[in-house]
Each structure stands twice: as structure tokens, then as C-alpha cells.
Amino acid sequence: MSEFHISPQEERENPDPYEGTGPVPWPMLALVALVFGFCIVYITRSDIETPSDWGDGRDSSELSGAKESGKVDGAALFASLCVACHQANGQGLPGVFPPLAGSEWVLGKDSTAAAILLHGMTGELIVKGATYNGVMPAFGSQLGDEQIAALLSYVRSQWGNSSSAVSVETVARAREAHKDRTAPFAGEKELPARD
Amino acid sequence: MASGAGGANVAATCIQPENALSTVAILLSAFVLSVTALLVFIWSQRSSMFDKSAKAAEVIFAPGEIGTREDPAAGTALGLGNAELVDRARADASTAPLVFFFFCCAFAWLLVASAAGLTASIRLHEPDWLAHQPWLTFGRIRTIHLNAVAYGWAPMAGLGIALFVIPRLLKTPLVGAPFAFLGAALWNAALIAGLGAIAVGLSDGLEWLEIPWQIDILFVIGGALVGVPLVLTLVHRRVEHLYVSVWYMGCALFWFPVLFLVANVPGLHRGVQQAAMNWWFGHNVLGLFYTPLALASVYYFLPKIIGRPVQSYNLSLLGFWGLAFFYGQVGGHHLIGGPVPGWLISLSIVQSMMMIIPVLAFTVNQHQTLKGHLDALRTSPTLRFIGFGGLMYTASSIQGSFEALRIVNAVAHFTHFTVAHAHLGLYGFVTMVFFGAIYFIVPRVSGREWPSPGLIAAHFWFAAIGITIYFVSLTIGGWLQGEAMLDGSRPFMDSVTLTAPYLKWRSVGGALMAVGHVIFVVHFVMLLVGRSAGRVQPALLRNF
Ligand code: HEM
Secondary structure (H helix, E strand, O other): OOOOOOOHHHHOOOOOOOEOEOOOOHHHHHHHHHHHHHHHHHHHHOOOOOOOOHHHHOOHHHHOOOOOOOOOOHHHHHHHHOHHHHOOOOOOEOOOEOOOOOOHHHHOOHHHHHHHHHHOEEEEEEEOOEEEEEEEOOOOOOOOHHHHHHHHHHHOOOOOOOOOOOOHHHHHHHHHHOOOOOOOEEHHHHOOOOO | OOOOHHHHHHHHHHHHHHHHHHHHHHHHHHHHHHHHHHHHHHHHHHHHHHHHHHHHHHHHOOOOOOOOOOOHHHOOOOOOOOHHHHHHHHHHHHHHHHHHHHHHHHHHHHHHHHHHHHHHHHHHHOOOOOOOOHHHOHHHHHHHHHHHHHHHHHHHHHHHHHHHHHHHHHOOOOOOHHHHHHHHHHHHHHHHHHHHHHHOOOOOOOOOOOOOHHHHHHHHHHHHHHHHHHHHHHHOOOOOOOOHHHHHHHHHHHHHHHHHHHHHOOOOOOHHHHHHHHHHHHHHHHHHHHHHHHHHHHHHHHHHHHOOOEOEHHHHHHHHHHHHHHHOOOHHHHHOOOOOOHHHHHHHHHHHHHOHHHHHHHHHHHHHHHOOOOHHHHHOHHHHHHHHHHHHHHHHHHHHHHHOOHHHHHHHOOOHHHHHHHHHHHHHHHHHHHHHHHHHHHHHHHOOOOOOHHHHHHHHHHHHHHHHHHHHHHHHHHHHHHHHHHOOOOOHHHHHHOOHHHHHHHHHHHHHHHHHHHHHHHHHHHHHOOOOOOOOOOOOOOOO
């Protein structure tokens, strides 16, 4: 065994501790039951279904909450939701994303444009003489009528476009008209630009 | 994920009603089953280990000692030739040089960390000060502070204490001390390299895991080497029953390497999963490494000094297994509001609330042990620090449980409120307990008394008042900051400028803490140069 000597510090100590056999006091048991109960209630009532991609999917206008003025900012929505594909100048990308500037879809019937935004579009589609075949996502579940109206009004007044503003009622009617739809429109053959 | 956001949302809406029911049901049943199983398990531990514990008590307490209360002030000597005393002296002799080495490293890192913390704090309200030095910018100096605390001061002090306490409780001299020497040397070399890397701007980019993974390899080897003697000693132990402190310390030494290894594997973690892993690690380092080391110290030193057994083995069991089970699942509460599955967040919140159980079990146990012996808090330096630390454990843990609730978190997250909470836990609790333990251990490993009770009292008051100012100012400032950020009608800059006075107060509190640390280290140096030579009376505090 190793060398040792007993120092005065070691000598004056109390013996090492051990555990007594005291029972768990009943308020402690009551507390266990209380916290356990609280947690069960908490789980049943908490909002567990929040889609896990939500944190990434919300745009700045949603995060900043309802504005006092009540006016939805179409430009901000466009900047956060559409520029990635249709570009800030509304020209799209040749062969991949169709332009919004001068597009017959944008300038045409407002209910058609609203329907595209509500449900999205896939399949063949001709814009300004060029054919596109891509996927336009649906925004109907993410955006309210008011937001879609503001977006379309914005798009219809930019980059040389000068069509009338789109009303909230138009969007609401389009939503009602296509309410049973679960898939995006299949290109031009399902939703022509003009009828 | 982003390009299909619209489609995914439609899908989510369509399947929601059915899905909602099943996710809640699954989570709920998993929760209820696991907690019930845990309680049954604890109960069974209690019945099966009882007879052993009664026998073991006699082993630990030499005959004739049971029930005597000894004030260390009185300096009561046990009869020589007493078996326990011999075991104790043997255990101490086997650990003394090693523990001394760990403490010297801890003192050095404490000073480095304090200087870095104070600099970071001042930078927040005096941004132009020293602004031309890249390594002194907030992002780096804060990170240096955090890492010097997290991998320097806290583990060096905590492991030093564990190395001292475990052989005593196992009545077995430490086996294989040279491994731990080598390990500690590697560990400190790694930390120097890591802090250097951070200072020049190299980082893994995850909070708590900033040190580049190449350097982490050294930590892993060093940490494993420190663990070797503890495992060997456990294997050679001469007692059957393990006292609570050994459970906590043994598990901390097992949990930490698992956490550290998993978290640092390069290229394994990505995206949302990486964030979830990051806070699984971040929270568990606190809860499953520093906390058990500090709790083990309280369990050892508090009853030791007042000379009474810990009152309830049952409460110890509830506290230990509760901590072991709940803590591992709470990390998600750092990601509330993030793009993380809802069930993961909800689970972490309820487990955070469940933490109230082990915390109060510990609190009640210590309170019952201390009852009627409060006067020792005044005279014993160790007990004063440990008593304060124990109270702060309760306070910071209960605060943490409620901070995890969504309504509180919505305000407190991303604010200085969190930083106040972090310091209440890691400083008010862990660091104060370590201070107390060091005051007890140093005279045993050096054979010298602390030279000046006045300096101990000064250290205590600087630290206690400092952390109080620190905590109160940042808590108020952080809450106001959070409310300002949530108020859409106020510009964001409001939430920044309003914190300025509170940040200045934090620097005041932090400066007091730093002064306390300097006093502590100077006092230690005085002890080393023999200012107390020839005295064998303990340094006891008088009235202040
Ligand atoms: C040894 C005792 C100390 C411990 C254990 C400690 C621990 C910590 C921890 C864990 C963090 C990270 C907080 C977070 O995650 O946000 C932190 C950050 C910080 N600490 Fe300390 N600290 C100590 C002493 C000090 C002192 C003396 C000061 C000086 C005023 C200080 C100032 C800071 C600052 C400014 C930050 C950065 C907070 C931020 O990000 O805004 N700390 N410390």
C-alpha cells in the first residue's frame, strides 16, 4: 500500500456520510402526481401538429403579424414568395420559369390568375409564344384571399403591366369555384388563358 | 423542402385530422408508460437495496460514531487507529498530487475565463473599446469565455473533486493515477489549442461545440485517460454499497464521453437534425455532467461537515433516477419555435417540467439534513458556499422548468434573460459548490490551512453579490428586451438600445465576481508559499 500519514485536517473531520432511511414525505408524492398530471394535460392540449417545415415556410409578412392599417403589402409577398422563380424583374428564366411581365395569364381574366395561385399548375403552357413545362406551386392553403388579391394586384401593375387591381371577392369566388380540387391544374388544356 | 412548400402544406392540411389524433396519442402513451416504468423501477430499487444499505451503513460509520454531531470548529479528533481514518488517509495520499494538479489548472482557467467574460461584457456597451483586435471582437471573446468555462474551469474543478471524493467513499486508494496525469495534460493542451483556434477565427460553428473537431480528438483521448483510474478504482473497491455521490460522479464520467463523441463526429449531423443534436449536447453537458458533479459534492460535503447522515435514501433515489431519465430529453426546449417536429418540442417541455421532481427531491433531502444545524453555515467556509450553491440549484432549475413553457419562452428566447439563467445555474450553483469543495479539499491535499478567513469571506461576498447583480439586471433587461421584440409597433432597435443600462450593470456584477476570483487565487498562492505554516487550526469564518 502507498505511503501515508494522518494529517490533523483528516483527523478532525467527521466520518463520511451515509444515507438514513427516512420515507419520501407525502407532499413530495403529491407533487409527483401533480406534475405528472399537468404534463398529461399539456401533451393533449399542445399544438403538436405544426408542420415541421413551418419555421422555414412563413414569410416576413406573416411573421410581422397583422398590421394595424389592415393593408396587405403585395410587393413584400412577391419578394418573399415569387422572386426565386419569376425573378425580381418579372422576366422569369427563359425555358424554365415563365415571365409575369406582359404575360397573357397575368393580364387576362383575374379569376384565372387567382385559380393558378390557389392551386398551382403543372404541364404544358404557352406564355408570350414560348412553351413551358414546369411546376408552379399552390399557395391556396398558405395565403388568404386578401393576400392573394394583393399579390395579383401588385403583379398586374408592375414591369409595364397595367391591368386593374384584383378584388378580394374575385379570389374568394375562385376559391369557391374550385373548392373540390386537390391537384394543380394540368397546364393550358385544363385552364386556358382565355375562354 | 422549400420548393415544395406549397404542395407540402396542402398535404399537411389534408391528412391533419387523422394524423393529429395519432401523434398526440403516441406521444401521450409513450410518456405515461415511460414515467410509470421509471417510478416502478425506483420503487423496486428502494426495496431491494435496503438491507444492503443498513449493513453498509455500519461499514461506513465506524462503531460508536453514529449520531454524534461534530462541528469542524471544535476540531474533535477521532481516536487514532480508527479504521476509517486510516482508509481516509490512504485514499487522500493516493490522490493528493493529482487533485492538486487539477485544481491548479482549474484556477488558471478560472482567471482566463473571467477576463474573457468581462471583456465580452464590456464590449457589448463599449463597442469601440479594443475594436481593432479581431480576437477581442464579441463573437470570439465570448466564445473563448464560454469554452474556457465549459472545458477549463468546470471540468478541471469538478473532476479534481471527483478524484478526491471517489477513493474516499470507496475506501480504496486510487489505482492508476499516472493515467489521469497524462489525460489531464492532454486535455489542457487541447483546450489551449482550441482557444487559440477560436481566437484566430477557426470554429465548427455550433454553440458549445466550437472547438474544431480535429482538436476534439485530443479531448476524447485525454478524457478517456482521466476516466481509467476511476474505473479501476471502482473495480477494486472495498465497500459494497455505493453512496449517492458515487452514483452521480460515476454516471457523469460515463455520460460526458458519450455526449462529446456523438456530438463531434464530423459530417454526421445535418440540417434540423444537427440543431436538435446541438441542443441535446448543449443541455446535457449542463445537466448530465456539471450538475451531477456538483450535486455529488453537495451530497458529500454537506452531511460531512454537519456530521449527520443524509436523511432519506428514498429521496436520493428519486432525485438521481429522475435526473438521469428526464434530463436527456429536455434539449428540445432550446428550439421552441424552430422548424422542428412539434412532438419533439412538446416532449422536451413536459420533461422539463418533470425535472421539478428530482430537483425538489434533492432540495427536501438536503433541507431535512441541514435542519437544526444552520449555525454551521456561518462558520464553515465550505458549507457557506455549498449552501448558497444548493439553493441556487433549486432556483435555477425551477426557473428553467418554467422557462421551457411556450408562453414564457416566447418572450425569453433570444434575449439576455437566457444568459442570466445560464449564470444562475453554472455560476450560482455549480461554480459556488465547486468553490466550497475546494475550500475543504485543499487543506487535505496540501497539509496546510487556508491563511486568512477574511479573504474567504471576501471571496464569498464578492461572488455572491456579483452574481446577484448579474442575474437581476440581465433578468429584467432580458424580459423587457423580449417584450420589445414581440411588439410589432416598435422598431427592432428599441429592443437593443433599451438593454444598455442592464448590460452595464452586468459588467459591474461580472467585475465583482472577477475580483472574487482574483482574491481566491491569491489566497491559494499565499497558502502555497506557506503563509499559514505551523498552524493546524482550521480557517473558520466568524461573523460576516
Ligand atoms: C466562472 C464563472 C462563470 C461561468 C460558469 C460562466 C458561464 C457562462 C456561460 C455558460 C455562458 C453562455 C451563455 C449562453 O449560452 O448564452 C456565458 C456567457 C457569457 N458570460 Fe459567463 N460565466 C462565468 C463568469 C462570467 C463573468 C465573470 C463574466 C463577466 C461579466 C461573464 C460574462 C459573460 C458574457 C458577456 C457572456 C456572453 C453572453 C451573450 O452571449 O450575450 N461570465 N458564461
